[in-house]
Amino acid sequence: MTLEYDDPIIELYRESFPDFARMVRRMGGSLEEAKDSFHDALLIYLEKGKAGKLQLHSSPRAYLLGTAKICWLHAQKKGAMLSLPEGFEAATPEDPDTEEREKKLLDSLQKSGKKCLELLKAFYYDHCSMDHIAGRFGFKGRRSATVQKYKCLEKVRKEIKITEIYAQ
Amino acid sequence: MRSDLNEIAQIDQYLFRQFSEEEGKRFEARLSMNDALAEKVEAQRLAHRLIRLYSRKKERGRIEGIYQQLLEEPAFAHQLKTIFI
Numbered sequence: 001m002t003l004e005y006d007d008p009i010i011e012l013y014r015e016s017f018p019d020f021a022r023m024v025r026r027m028g029g030s031l032e033e034a035k036d037s038f039h040d041a042l043l044i045y046l047e048k049g050k051a052g053k054l055q056l057h058s059s060p061r062a063y064l065l066g067t068a069k070i071c072w073l074h075a076q077k078k079g080a081m082l083s084l085p086e087g088f089e090a091a092t093p094e095d096p097d098t099e100e101r102e103k104k105l106l107d108s109l110q111k112s113g114k115k116c117l118e119l120l121k122a123f124y125y126d127h128c129s130m131d132h133i134a135g136r137f138g139f140k141g142r143r144s145a146t147v148q149k150y151k152c153l154e155k156v157r158k159e160i161k162i163t164e165i166y167a168q
Numbered sequence: 169m170r171s172d173l174n175e176i177a178q179i180d181q182y183l184f185r186q187f188s189e190e191e192g193k194r195f196e197a198r199l200s201m202n203d204a205l206a207e208k209v210e211a212q213r214l215a216h217r218l219i220r221l222y223s224r225k226k227e228r229g230r231i232e233g234i235y236q237q238l239l240e241e242p243a244f245a246h247q248l249k250t251i252f253i
Contacts, residue, residue: 013234018247031252039231046227106218106225117222124216125223150173153180156215157208 009042016061020068029072037075041068050127105163109156116152123149175205179212 017038024034041064048054056063109117119137122128130142130149139145169177181187182195199206238244 007234009231010234010238013231014238014241014244017235017238018244018251021248021251025251031248035235039228039235042231043224043227102214102218102221105214106221109218110222117219120219121223121226124219125227147169147173150169150176153176153212153215154173156218157176157211160211160214160218 009046012060012064013042016064020065023065023069024072027072029076033072033075037072038064038068040071044071047125050125052127101167104167105160108163109159112159113152113155116155119145119149119152120156175208176212179209182209183213183216 017034020038021031021034024030024037044067045054045060045064054063115137119133122133122136123130128136130145133149134140134142134145137145137148139148178195182192185192187195199209239248
């Protein structure tokens, strides 16, 4: 695993997690549970930030602690009455059959085209600009990066079709 | 851009609700009369779910990597140890 040295998330993690772990401990939880809920909350925080939908009313640390607490209570089934933060589906499991099917599909996609998945992640998940993507993946410019993006999407779609036919 | 790539771009616009009301209605009318297009839309919807699944897996891996790295820091590890003693 390569880490960027100056990743701001490291600092946020370092200054927030011990407080959350203490909170979970007081509520009778384990370190493992604290970590899982904290990671769910961090994922929500990062996703919202990337999508430009993060509305902070206080510090990132306070947001993270609040969200992680809701995630933890929900995981303990103590929080059924709590309204979940938007983006919480990050932490909720899918229907097992769907999950299994999607896992298999993803496995075959990872074998056949990692670069395409990385490019699609950069655009649809990380919300990087086409100029940034062109530079990172070595395309001439945003136009050829855009064409490549759709070709990759087409490739994934074809792979889905082949795997579905094969599975029937 | 190739016409089939244009179609992929259009399906994206439909899935991400980027069409105007008028364009959306037109696309849905095409969709109701064209099974092949409807099939492509569903495959593309699934493709986006898989991209998200892949991305989250990677992002969770990155977060776990940060945790493991922090555990290497004596002060951080000691703090956790004293909480869960």
